[in-house]
Amino acid sequence: MSNAANDARAPAGAWDAHADDYMRLFSPLTGHIARGMVALVQSRLPDAPCLLDIACGPGDLAVAAATLCAERDAGSVLATDISPRMVALTQRALQPIDADARAEVRDGQDLGLESASFDAALSCFGIFLFPDRVAGWRTAAETLRPGGLFATSVWRGPESNELAKAQMGPLMSALPARLTNPPPRASWADLMTAEGLVDEITRAAPLIDPEIHILDATLALPTPNAMWRGMVGNPITGALIAACTHEEREDVERAVLAAFENRSGGPDLPFLLNTSCHVLIARRA
Template sequence: MTERDKVFGGSIPKFYDTLMVPLIFEAYAADLAELVAASSPGSVLETAAGSGVVTRALAPKLCAGARYVVTDLNQPMLDYAAAKQQADSRIEWRQADALDLPFEDASFDVVCCQFGAMFFPNRVAGYVEARRMLRPGGRFVFNVWDRIEENDFAEEVANAVATLFPHDPPRFLARTPHGYHDVALIREELSRAGFSDIEVETREKVSSARSARDAAAAYCLGTPLRNEIEARDASLLQLATDRATKAIANRHGDGPVAGKIQAHVIVAAG
């Protein structure tokens, strides 16, 4: 992962929430919210909250007296998430690094993180911090994307954009969001962080968009892939989106499109 992979500034938060969230994140956010709420936790910490899709799904499921602390390293994303959330006195918004959390030991019943672990510069350190936050019997609930070959639109966009830069193709999608898919490695790193009870379930879902253009724009404009394209040649951003649109339409049609997405859902305790 590069420093540019972590930059969700400018117009990216808006495109991310309006295009990427319904495309690939909402269905998994609903899953994560169900898993977190299943134990009726009195206190929840969310790390790498992004534009707040899990927050919006989980908050209605928590009890009236619950404490819900929502954090993200990226202040623009956190600001966007807070602006989208209905007023709720149970929610505290904090800019925080998941690898250096500003909370006392054993402060939460559940720590959750949707598609954030792939961005941790040191995942074991992030897992150690999550475990430090947990009270006895607490759970760490998170998910990560499976390999890019198991995620149709991501693979098609990456391949299409690569044709514009054959000598230096942007690798953000394969490198970071889809770069941490080895279940054995995930288990090993969680074990190194002190977790002993680790459950991993691979879940396939369907990603849908109103058009191939919407799906392509989601990836090209709503993720740090945009930063990679613009760093090479900002004038080619529109052409990159056009090529990604054509690649998706060639496989999935010119109208509403649907493709496979796949992720690993992990619950760790102990």
Template sequence: MPGNPLAAAEPWDLVADEYAEFAPAIMQPFSARALELAGLSADSQVIDVAAGTGMLSLLAAERVAQVQAIDFSDPMIRRLVAAAQAAGLTNIEAQVGDGQALPFDADRFGAGFSMFGLMFFPDRARGFAELFRVLSPGGTAVVSSWAPVVESPLMRMMFGAFAAADPSIHEPQPNVLSLENPDVFATEMREAGFAGLSIQRHTISLTFGSADEMWETMVRSSASMVLMRRNVGEEVWAERAALMRAYLADNYRPNRPLSTTAFLGIGHKPQP
């Protein structure tokens, strides 16, 4: 999406450490579901595009022969490599690179993934085309994108907090031109060459022991919040953070489950 600040590496560079610590609570269940849908085997060769700090790569490496991970953020890749080493996983190769121009031969991987990454690409069509190119015939791709915020009580709670701190921030309305529209999702995958398409809705629920725990999990790993903090300065950020935390304290009941939903696009590269 042209003009989207999250299509650049810088905000992800800034949030890499916090993302590695806090984001798995939200992201790992979707990665686990994506791996189930791909039908992997012990000899599978896998590519993880826009891999971030490696949530899918680390899970996949425990069940496949080889994982190639690529992301445009060097700090994210360094965190991925460190996590793989700490876990004793020797079958992950990670590098900095562009998911719109993958540095791999065609027809190489039996499965390919992009978890909440390709959705931000400036040229989504190119991202889908590259993922299709590097898959071997018969290979499976699974790509995830968030459903509209209106379908996510978790995200609605957070946007309520944002608006409490800055009334100019409004809850995003559904974007019918993005991957949060299942018809667009399927069309873009089909145009890249994928067949046997299925766009599946997957919902998870999270609970937090306190409003402060919710704040830590949702905000410290958010690239958007890092950008806001940098743009407004520390003094204004401190004022806004206090207002957001107060909103959550007033509106979140400890251990209350809040759901969030994503779409998982599954497609296959046809056999010749």
């Protein structure tokens, strides 16, 4: 297999490997946000909505959307993700719901779906992580009928989001200087403000009348070590940790766990972090 092919498969493989941990550790948090996103748009949808979930992860938003369709006894849901494992988890979660809902492996940067075929496209903490976000925003908009709704969620910055500050602060302090000089900047840093999020999306895609909502929630993990395990497996933070040598990683783990345990009050106590995100809602021109 060529290097190019390996590179193309890497994002899917990384999220495949993280899928089960993500569902167990972080889905209770992100699922809360996903259900909030569906609640924010549901009164504006037609009676029998055709709904698209982009970067569905383990299926929380798709389940909320399918439940809405089941309550109305009308409508359909298509959930998509680049990760086959995430799609399998979503399909399993959708099975008990009496609705026209399915999950498929598709790349959100090029979905290959018919244009103007959905009433709403939603992405809960998905498109903002794409290697080509502009393609993601544009592709999402292209799937919408005129006037169709787009909604997406993005984490707020550390000044407003305890998760970003308390998770990344100890990691950045513990990493070797060769990995933090210059300090790494999140690829989505410009989207952490409402203004930045609106600006990028409305420039990238034919989406109008943007509005921003703030949704807060608490991440509750059983122990500080659960947070560390989740960071190691996450394709974003895990890439930084994987760049360490074996000895460096041991030092980083000790330092980060010490900071987390100090925050929680001990190694066997729950680890709680308040989180905050922006939800952008706009409509197709």
